[in-house]
Amino acid sequence: MDNKLIVYNSLSRKKEEFKPINSPLVGMYVCGPTVYGDAHLGHARPAITFDLLFRYMKHLGFKVRYVRNITDVGHLENDADEGEDKIGKKARLEQIEPMEVVEYYTARYHREMDKLNVQRPSIEPRASGHIIEQIELTKKIIENGFAYESNGSVYFDVEKYNKQHKYGILSGRVLDDLYSNTRDLDGQSEKRNSFDFALWKKASPEHIMRWPSPWSDGFPGWHAECSAMGHKYLGDEFDIHGGGMDLLFPHHECEIAQNTASTGKNTVKYWIHNNMITINGQKMGKSLGNFITLEDLFNGTNEVLEKAYSPMTIRFFILQAHYRSTLDFSNEALQAAEKGLARLLKGVETLEKLKPSNQGNIDAKELKNNCYQAMNDDLNSPIVIAHLFDALKTINSIEAGKETIDTENLNVLKEAFNLFLFDILGTQKETQNTATNNEVLKDVVDMVLNLRMQAKTNKDYATSDFIRDELTKLGITIKDKKDGFEWEM
C-alpha cells in the first residue's frame, strides 16, 4: 500500500508530501501551554490535532520524537500590569512560590489531557529548566551580530537580520509595514526598533522569577525557549513544528529568526498550524474571557453549558472538523457529536458479534483504503469519520440480516474499524458508569427484566410497561430482542 502522507505547510502555504529529513526518524516540536491557568477548550485543539498526527505517523512506521514544552517563565503580560511575568503575577496574587503555580497547573493540564486520551509527548521540557540553553542561544545570536545589549536586556536586531536573511517568511509580514504599525510597549526606548524583540529581559526589583546571566539578573525573552529546547532535543534541523495559528506571528516568526541567526539554518521543514475554536463566531481565548475550561466541560459547570460533555465527546467533536478550519462551539454541535460517537462505539460491539457468511457482498478493503486516503490528505479526520459511519451502516445492515460478509472481509472490517476509531482517532470507550461493573446490580436488573419477560408472555403489558418505565427513570434503557432483551445504562 502506498501511503503518501500529505501535509499543509504554513511556510509554503501549500500541501506537500511529508518526507522526513532522516526517515524513519521524525522530530516534531509543538508549542505547549503556559501553565498559569486551567486548560480550556482551545488548548484541547492543538493537543488533539498533534496527537492525531503523532499517532498516525507512528502507525505509518515512523519513529517519532515528539517534544512539547511547558512554558513556565517569560511571556510578559502587557495589560494593566506592565511587564509582569504571568507566572509571577499569579504567584504574588496567591501568595505562593511561582514554581508552586507551575506544578499545580502542570498537573491539572496533564490530568485533562489524559482524560482526552492525548498521548504524552516523548519529551516535555520546561522553559525554567533550560535557562542555560536560552542564555547560550542569546550569546550565539550576539556573537553572530544579530542582537545587542541595552541596559541589561538583550534584543534581537530585526532590521539587521532582515538585510541578510528575510524576516517574515512565515507570516508574510514585510518589515516596511511593521515600521508604521507599532505601539508603545515596555522597553521601547531600549530598543533600536520597535519590532525588535527581547532575547533576555532584565528583571525589575519586584520581579520574582529571575536568573543570573552575563547581562543582568533577569529572565529569557518571549520566544527563546522554543528555539533553545527545539535545538537541544531535535537538532539544527528537524521535521515538524506545530502550534495554534495565533502563534504564527510573532512567536513562530521570531523563532525562525532566532534559529537562523544562531545556526544559519532554516531549522524547521514543515510548519503546521491548527485553527481556533470559536464561540458565537469569535475566537475562544484567554484574553477575551470567553473560554470554557475543560474541567467545566466535563462537569457541566458553566452557564453556557446545557449539560456535561465527556472527554471523548470533546475529542470526537474536535476531530469532526478539519484541524485547519475554525470550529464553532455550541451545545447542539456537542450533543450531535456525543450521539454520533455513541453510535460508532456501539457499532464496535455489534461488529464483534457479527457472524460471517460463506459469501458476502461487502468489500471491507475499500473502507480501509478510504480511511487511509483521508488521513493521508492532510489528516482529514472528518472524512475518516464519515467513512466510519458508512462502515457502521454496513455493520448494522449485516446484523439486521440485510447484507452478508465473508470471513476475510469481516476480519478486515474489524481490523480497520478498530484501527481508525481507537488507535488513530484515539477515541475510547468511556467507563462512565461503575454501576455496570457491579455484578449484583447486573443480576438484579436481569432478574427484574426476566419478570418482565414473563409478564409479556402472559400479555400483561401493564406490568411489563410499568417495569420498563421505572427502569427508564433510573437511566436504564431496555431493548427487546427476538428472544430476550438487552439493557444498558
Next chain:
RNA sequence: GGUACCUUGGCCGAGUGGCUAGGCACCGGUCUGCAAAACCGGCUACGGCGGUUCGACUCCGCCAGGUACCUCCA
C-alpha cells in the same frame, strides 16, 4: 490602517468545474403488543451581483457580512 482567511441545507461540518460527503435534528415507512434500537426513504444547500466556460457551489472580478494576526493567547 496593513496582512491573511472565511461565508455550504434547521444545526455542525467535508468536498469537487459536470457524477451533488457524513453526523445531529425533523418527517414518513418496516420491525415491535406498544416502545427503544436497527433498517429503508424524505428534507437535497452552497452570501449577493457580474464574468470565463458547453456547463460553476467549485475559476476570475466587484460588493456585502464575518474572523484571525499586527500586543499575551492554543
